[in-house]
Amino acid sequence: MTPAVPPPEGHWHAYTYTGPWKPEDRAARAPASPAPPLLVRDRLRKPRALLAATFTEPGAAPAWLARETAEAPPLPTALPAATVLAYARERLPAYPYDLVTRYYTASTYVCRDLVWCEGAPGACPGAP
Numbered sequence: 001m002t003p004a005v006p007p008p009e010g011h012w013h014a015y016t017y018t019g020p021w022k023p024e025d026r027a028a029r030a031p032a033s034p035a036p037p038l039l040v041r042d043r044l045r046k047p048r049a050l051l052a053a054t055f056t057e058p059g060a061a062p063a064w065l066a067r068e069t070a071e072a073p074p075l076p077t078a079l080p081a082a083t084v085l086a087y088a089r090e091r092l093p094a095y096p097y098d099l100v101t102r103y104y105t106a107s108t109y110v111c112r113d114l115v116w117c118e119g120a121p122g123a124c125p126g127a128p
Contacts, residue, residue: 011054099114
């Protein structure tokens with residue numbers, strides 16, 4: 001096994017969206033819309049009010065995701081939440097990057113995104 005590369009300085013911003021269906025592309029492109037953007041990096045350009053949380057510790061981000069998926073579990077036919085969480089726990093500490101979790105429940109479309117941010121002035125919606 002290759003040793004993990006030391007993670008760069010940064011943190012994760014957590015975003016949530018729950019709606020009756022997947023938003024249309026038009027809504028996703030609108031900067032002020034709560035709809036998840038087409039490009040995950042564009043989450044950082046959305047209004048700060050849409051930011052659910054910020055995490056500097058790799059273990060805190062999957063813990064948040066676990067709480068979120070427990071509150072709104074995916075359909076039984078979807079990728080199990082336990083699989084998504086195991087992946088997040090394994091990958092986030094060693095290889096920081098964006099983690100996108102989008103699925104349907106019995107009545108909603110759910111997005112729980114963790115977006116990696118290096119804290120660049122003007123790009124970061126809020127330091128931890």
